[in-house]
Amino acid sequence: MSDHTPPSNDQRRIPGRPPLVIILLAGVGLLFFALPLIGLVFETPWAELPDLIRSDVVLDALRLSLIASVLATIVSVVIGIPIAYVLARVDFRGRSVVRGIVLLPLVLPPVVGGAALLFALGRRGIVGEPLYDATGIVLPFSMTGVVLAVTFVAMPFVVLTVEGALRNIDRRYEGAAASLGASQWTVLRRVTLPMIAPSILSGVALAWARAFGEFGATITFAGNIQGRTQTMPLAVFVALESDRAAATALSVVMIIVALVVLFALRDRFWSTS
């Protein structure tokens, strides 16, 4: 497939242009992603959008979604990075099994994840029942339940990206810092984490987006009450059955919020180099 003829003027002006097949496939793929968005734009009742957005249903759902997704992302980072560190750096028996378990929410249908959370943390659950009997705390059907459900599906993204990064960085820098007298904690704080910062950032973006869009686990574990547990995806689902205009408005709001947040998490804004 290589070109043995001398480079033409065109090739000198566009160095490194990808092969045509790649461009075509990428174009088809981009179209695949763009068409549903275009369809949504066409369906949106733009004239009524401001009123629809101001309705209680939408504002409640947006507030719940933002709070839950941000909390879930924070928990995912605080707990996910240590998990990734242990999986990447500590050699123990059954490590691959543990990794499989941690990444399970990525392949489990979310509703199954929600049901599993019920089995474990519900009022009659393995942990939930003793908790309820001892303290009266009920985890499902509350904001706590929403955060638990979306954290469950989002955290694996942080673990995945951070573990991959930890495996791929050059450990000699950490070794050098340690040999200069830095404690393990200092090495982690001043050398390791900054080195994997871009991966942490992409893990954060993925986890947040996943948490923001989560539906199955939330509706199964946390319930679906406006103002209490009805996040945006749940509100869209419910509205779709009866009020198409509201469902479209909710969808548009979700997309705009998601685009804003993902834009803000771009590497360029956060890179330390």
Added chain:
Amino acid sequence: MLMLAMTAAACTGSSGPDRLIVSAASSLAGTFGEIATVYENEHPGVKIDLNIGGSQRLREQINEGAPVDVFASANMSAMDGVVESGAGVGSPAVFALNSLVIGVPVGNPAGVSTLADFADASRLLGICAEQVPCGSYALEAFALAGVVPSIDSLEPDAGALVLKLELGELDAGVVYRTDAERSDARFESFPIPAEHNVVARYPIVALTNRPHVDDFIEFVLSDRGRAILEANGFEMP
């Protein structure tokens, strides 16, 4: 929707079994499964594909052009939505009736037995979302009983509500009588007095003129079809 599209693509060939696509409400899942099996056994060469879902969603699919042959809904309003858009062939016929009961986990730990108990905010209570028939029926029943319920979960369908009752995660819910009478039901139930209860009417309509469509609907309306429905807890109009 994807399943319907694939099925439609699969039946563009002239060989192979005649396929009927029947959209049926969630509460009809088991019953229509039985009806379909009996019908297929008696009509070799006919294959019935059941598309189960919330009646409103099924209506949306039909109005968006899904290649459905028969629609059986759990309430008249979803059926009206289909008929008004002109998708129906002939007029709908009511083939079964259902009503509501109060479902509680085995042992009734929270001691719920009447609709009035649903006003208690300290209990975990659930109904279906208003947008699905079992939810709108439940709200009707509360209105008839003059109860302002304190609901903790609006489930997307009756199956999800039953699951939470069977797991004991909810103290009580308002479910269909047919769900409570199933032989594999693992929850207890209390009746709702007739003056507060709703009569759920299940209509069926043909959407196309393809072979076996009218025959299938006749079967559902026939004595044999009625026997299967009654055996599953439905009542007859």
